Amino acid sequence: METQTRITPEEAQQALDLVAETTRQMRRALAHGGMPYFLLIWGFVWLLGFGSSHFFGAGSSTAGLIWAVLDVGGAVASFAVGAHLGKKIRSPQGRRIGLYWLALLFYGALLIYFAHPQTSNQGALLISLLAMMGYVTSGLLYDSRFLTGLGLAVTALILVGYLAVPAVFNLWMALWGGGSLIAAGVYILRKWR
Amino acid sequence: MGAFNELIHQPVRLQIMAALNALGAEEQVDFKTLRETLGVTDGNLATHLRKLEEAGYITVHKTFVGRRPRTYVAITPAGRLAFADHLQALRAILDAG
Numbered sequence: 001m002e003t004q005t006r007i008t009p010e011e012a013q014q015a016l017d018l019v020a021e022t023t024r025q026m027r028r029a030l031a032h033g034g035m036p037y038f039l040l041i042w043g044f045v046w047l048l049g050f051g052s053s054h055f056f057g058a059g060s061s062t063a064g065l066i067w068a069v070l071d072v073g074g075a076v077a078s079f080a081v082g083a084h085l086g087k088k089i090r091s092p093q094g095r096r097i098g099l100y101w102l103a104l105l106f107y108g109a110l111l112i113y114f115a116h117p118q119t120s121n122q123g124a125l126l127i128s129l130l131a132m133m134g135y136v137t138s139g140l141l142y143d144s145r146f147l148t149g150l151g152l153a154v155t156a157l158i159l160v161g162y163l164a165v166p167a168v169f170n171l172w173m174a175l176w177g178g179g180s181l182i183a184a185g186v187y188i189l190r191k192w193r
Numbered sequence: 194m195g196a197f198n199e200l201i202h203q204p205v206r207l208q209i210m211a212a213l214n215a216l217g218a219e220e221q222v223d224f225k226t227l228r229e230t231l232g233v234t235d236g237n238l239a240t241h242l243r244k245l246e247e248a249g250y251i252t253v254h255k256t257f258v259g260r261r262p263r264t265y266v267a268i269t270p271a272g273r274l275a276f277a278d279h280l281q282a283l284r285a286i287l288d289a290g
Binding site: 009012020092 | 217230
């Protein structure tokens with residue numbers, strides 16, 4: 001299909017601009033597998049959940065109820081986002097990522113049930129580290145440096161909070177853990193605008 | 194220097210190739226999403242998709258989701274290569290100008 005067609009530099013620039021704009025539109029339409037929406041959903045779950053653990057007490061029934069509602073809400077919202085995007089785009093990766101997170105959830109529940117964390121901070125640490133392991137490994141598996149980098153950065157924040165400020169670890173997790181996920185989601189949405 | 198590709202350079206086809214090139218490996222986008230993203234009509238999109246499919250740059254799969262028919266479109270490895278070559282040719286024209 002190679003031809004001798006010549007176009008002016010201005011026409012070449014217009015074509016490249018059209019390509020860049022269309023690429024942006026497509027990325028926005030597909031939201032790259034829903035990543036920013038999942039980050040926002042679980043960022044708010046962490047912000048409100050860990051916030052309730054801090055203000056109502058980690059072992060309180062109020063905090064437990066809030067966590068249960070947030071977890072179910074987060075799972076339903078994630079499923080809805082995944083199902084909506086699944087109609088727009090068919091990808092073997094999408095199904096594999098969903099199954100991967102289900103497997104991680106299953107083994108996380110087993111670990112917590114049998115390992116019996118001694119303190120609420122240990123329980124929060126275990127759950128949040130498992131979630132970040134999911135971010136880092138799925139980022140490595142699907143070649144997303146952003147997701148891997150985000151997972152490593154939040155892991156570092158989790159460890160700093162657990163070791164340096166154990167008395168306000170839940171508040172730390174709400175602000176730095178949940179806040180980081182929300183900020184990452186907002187950053188991606190703004191970048192692709 | 195990449196090869197200038199007249200088939201791809203047509204504006205709607207250039208947009209189609211750019212949109213499909215933004216997909217990950219093995220990903221397919223449905224016809225309706227592609228049409229809405231590009232802001233073209235059904236007939237216009239179908240015409241240009243056929244030309245790109247004949248050139249081996251894209252694949253078109255018709256299937257059913259539940260009872261509803263759906264058409265999914267994907268770029269082929271040859272299509273990615275031709276598109277990359279075309280972009281390289283455009284940049285070379287810019288550099289030469």
